Amino acid sequence: MTNTNADARIEWVQSQCRLLRALREEYEQTRPFEAMTIGTGIHLEPKTVTLLLALAAGGANVVSTGNLNTTQPTAVDYLRRHGVTVVGGPTRDRAEHQGFLAEVIAHEPDLILDNGGDLFARYLEAPYEGLRGGTEETTSGRTRLAGLRDRLDMPVLVINDSPIKQFGENRHAVGQSVFESMLRITNIMTNGKRVTVFGYGECGRGVAMNFRNAFAQVTVVDHDPVRRLEAFLDGYVVASREESIRGADVLVTVTGASDVLTAADLPLLKDDAILSNAGHFPFEIDVAGMSTDASVKDVAANVNGMDTWTLEDGRRVHVVAEGHMMNLSGPLPLGNSIDSMDLGFALQARCLEAVATDRVGRRDCVVPVPRFIDERVANDYLASRTTAEESVGHSAVPLSR
Numbered sequence: 001m002t003n004t005n006a007d008a009r010i011e012w013v014q015s016q017c018r019l020l021r022a023l024r025e026e027y028e029q030t031r032p033f034e035a036m037t038i039g040t041g042i043h044l045e046p047k048t049v050t051l052l053l054a055l056a057a058g059g060a061n062v063v064s065t066g067n068l069n070t071t072q073p074t075a076v077d078y079l080r081r082h083g084v085t086v087v088g089g090p091t092r093d094r095a096e097h098q099g100f101l102a103e104v105i106a107h108e109p110d111l112i113l114d115n116g117g118d119l120f121a122r123y124l125e126a127p128y129e130g131l132r133g134g135t136e137e138t139t140s141g142r143t144r145l146a147g148l149r150d151r152l153d154m155p156v157l158v159i160n161d162s163p164i165k166q167f168g169e170n171r172h173a174v175g176q177s178v179f180e181s182m183l184r185i186t187n188i189m190t191n192g193k194r195v196t197v198f199g200y201g202e203c204g205r206g207v208a209m210n211f212r213n214a215f216a217q218v219t220v221v222d223h224d225p226v227r228r229l230e231a232f233l234d235g236y237v238v239a240s241r242e243e244s245i246r247g248a249d250v251l252v253t254v255t256g257a258s259d260v261l262t263a264a265d266l267p268l269l270k271d272d273a274i275l276s277n278a279g280h281f282p283f284e285i286d287v288a289g290m291s292t293d294a295s296v297k298d299v300a301a302n303v304n305g306m307d308t309w310t311l312e313d314g315r316r317v318h319v320v321a322e323g324h325m326m327n328l329s330g331p332l333p334l335g336n337s338i339d340s341m342d343l344g345f346a347l348q349a350r351c352l353e354a355v356a357t358d359r360v361g362r363r364d365c366v367v368p369v370p371r372f373i374d375e376r377v378a379n380d381y382l383a384s385r386t387t388a389e390e391s392v393g394h395s396a397v398p399l400s401r
Contacts, residue, residue, distance in 0.1 A: 022380070036111060039104045043066060067280075109134075110131065116140055157369050157370070173340030174206050181326045197218060198252065208234075245265055271316060284323065
């Protein structure tokens with residue numbers, strides 16, 4: 001088998017995913033997913049390759065598709081060469097993406113690994129016998145599925161509600177990767193820049209923290225007064241929404257909500273403002289509505305996946321990746337750090353294992369990761385990164401309640 005540069009990058013990631021590497025070795029022996037099909041709709045890039053191959057090592061027939069604008073062709077090629085069925089490829093077309101999701105569900109998976117609630121929603125449109133349950137990666141997906149509990153009536157564990165996912169990936173890793181992506185895509189200096197962050201959940205906290213640590217002047221906007229108070233006490237500027245938009249050099253949406261920025265905000269944006277999204281779905285910035293507004297006289301492709309809108313008064317506004325998730329966009333999109341994703345994906349694997357082996361039941365429908373799984377993954381991570389002496393008291397514990 002030819003080892004290309006792309007393969008070398010994927011294999012570097014695999015070598016650094018200590019938890020997933022150990023899980024793969026374990027699953028080769030225990031085979032918890034024997035004769036099961038796992039359907040996934042998740043960003044396809046090197047770290048998810050490592051997760052999906054670990055699941056396949058446990059006996060699963062893995063059928064996967066990606067998300068809008070984040071699927072990397074090299075990851076698709078590698079998965080297909082290693083026995084994973086990948087439906088479709090990179091796309092920004094929502095209708096095409098929906099078709100890919102429908103094809104995954106057509107395989108009637110026993111377990112679903114979802115990212116945004118798309119696959120479970122598809123399942124409910126045409127239910128079939130045999131779906132045991134699965135996992136949902138995001139807060140956006142949890143919000144979507146929470147109102148469907150009665151119809152689902154099966155275990156669905158929400159990874160993003162795990163404290164490990166919250167502080168390990170959302171706060172630390174998302175903040176780092178969004179900041180890294182802004183530098184990589186725009187090549188601008190952050191020192192002294194006015195950065196407005198929309199949303200002060202764990203991801204927003206991490207984004208704000210990383211820009212502040214790079215000497216930017218950070219303002220936080222959130223609809224929740226308690227979070228606004230927290231941001232204020234954390235030392236950020238908390239101003240009115242209009243004032244926060246008007247003064248910003250860089251605006252980052254990370255809320256999980258739609259239409260955070262719309263055409264109505266165009267008059268407020270300063271010349272050379274940069275709009276970017278770090279939320280899961282590409283609708284936090286209404287790019288279609290804004291770019292076709294009567295005040296926009298020209299739309300031009302810029303470098304590294306940015307577009308520039310020229311307004312009738314001469315102001316220019318730049319939008320990163322057409323409002324898609326910025327930390328998986330632009331040249332050499334890396335996403336969150338390997339270590340953080342190793343943690344989050346170990347949670348995914350252990351949760352799917354718990355569903356497959358009936359360690360969780362129907363009462364666990366759209367609920368956080370059970371504590372016994374959080375503890376298992378935390379202990380395993382600490383044990384993998386400390387010496388024998390340091391890890392006393394932190395050894396792996398059985399996957400049981």
